[in-house]
Amino acid sequence: MCYYSSMDYxxxxxEQELRKPWKIKQDTMYQxxxxxxxxxxxxxxxxxxxxxxxxxxxxxxWSLYPGMPPDxxxxxxxxxxxxxxxxxxxxxxxxxxxxxxxxxLIPSSWILEFHTIPKKxxxxxxxxKIPFRITNKExxxxxxxxxxxxxxxxxxxxxxxxxxTKHGGxxxxxxxxxxxxxxxxxxxxxxxxxxxxxxxxxxxxWDDRLELIEEGVIKDEELVFHPVRHPNKIRNINxxxxxxxxxxxxxxxxxxxxxxxxxxxxTL
DNA sequence: CCAGACGTTGTT
DNA sequence: GTCTGG
DNA sequence: CCAGACGTTGTT
DNA sequence: GTCTGG
Numbered sequence: 001m002c003y004y005s006s007m008d009y010x011x012x013x014x015e016q017e018l019r020k021p022w023k024i025k026q027d028t029m030y031q032x033x034x035x036x037x038x039x040x041x042x043x044x045x046x047x048x049x050x051x052x053x054x055x056x057x058x059x060x061x062w063s064l065y066p067g068m069p070p071d072x073x074x075x076x077x078x079x080x081x082x083x084x085x086x087x088x089x090x091x092x093x094x095x096x097x098x099x100x101x102x103x104x105l106i107p108s109s110w111i112l113e114f115h116t117i118p119k120k121x122x123x124x125x126x127x128x129k130i131p132f133r134i135t136n137k138e139x140x141x142x143x144x145x146x147x148x149x150x151x152x153x154x155x156x157x158x159x160x161x162x163x164x165t166k167h168g169g170x171x172x173x174x175x176x177x178x179x180x181x182x183x184x185x186x187x188x189x190x191x192x193x194x195x196x197x198x199x200x201x202x203x204x205x206w207d208d209r210l211e212l213i214e215e216g217v218i219k220d221e222e223l224v225f226h227p228v229r230h231p232n233k234i235r236n237i238n239x240x241x242x243x244x245x246x247x248x249x250x251x252x253x254x255x256x257x258x259x260x261x262x263x264x265x266x267t268l
Numbered sequence: 269c270c271a272g273a274c275g276t277t278g279t280t
Numbered sequence: 281g282t283c284t285g286g
Numbered sequence: 287c288c289a290g291a292c293g294t295t296g297t298t
Numbered sequence: 299g300t301c302t303g304g
Contacts, residue, residue, distance in 0.1 A: 244302085
């Protein structure tokens with residue numbers, strides 16, 4: 001999954017339209033935008049998130065650092081950028097944060113998922129990977145997550161987080177059709193404005209939260225998705241000087257792919 | 269009990 | 281073509 | 287995921 | 299560090 005967040009836009013929405021002005025811990029990030037990708041070899045990217053404890057936007061590291069000795073934690077962290085919500089309480093890396101109520105919310109403008117058209121069909125040498133921009137009608141939502149602190153090599157306490165996923169709905173399953181190993185198609189949980197307060201309310205225990213996820217995840221009918229130009233570089237997004245390069249993706253445009261006519265007739 | 273795992277996804 | 285390593 | 291390798295022997 | 303599997 002690729003994730004995108006534009007903080008200046010996000011903060012404007014929060015303050016003016018939603019009347020939910022979270023404090024912003026580092027004002028330097030107010031004007032930043034973020035485009036980040038998750039995989040097992042790229043973690044620690046700093047993204048804006050709100051913890052239930054502080055109720056303020058701050059930069060935290062994407063991919064949860066579990067409470068284990070550093071040599072082990074670093075390895076496990078390769079796979080903690082997401083957390084399967086249905087199984088979270090059974091996982092050593094996540095049950096601690098859950099029991100301590102370390103929930104967070106990650107504001108976002110859109111995410112990308114890739115649709116694969118096999119080379120068999122295109123007749124090409126490689127599969128065709130078409131990125132879809134996915135968001136809600138408001139163009140602004142938030143992803144529920146868990147967070148955990150750790151002490152980095154400089155001895156500083158750093159906060160890290162994971163984004164929760166659930167079984168993928170129809171839209172996600174259709175777009176995200178890459179061949180998989182044995183498991184189901186997943187989607188990152190997206191909450192519209194009306195579920196943010198509940199997620200950041202400490203009266204809800206984990207079982208309540210599982211229900212919140214099922215009930216609050218943005219429905220397919222509320223999703224807006226369309227194919228877009230292929231972003232050729234996403235890696236290293238957290239390098240500050242690359243910020244300008246990514247700004248161009250803020251208005252990432254819908255484009256036509258003739259190859260999609262068979263799989264997405266009339267829906268785009 | 270001890271040994272071994274600890275995680276998720278599948279463009280970046 | 282298929283597996284491994286990053 | 288993609289990029290890059292695509293191997294053996296002797297020894298643990 | 300803590301849990302799971304054998």
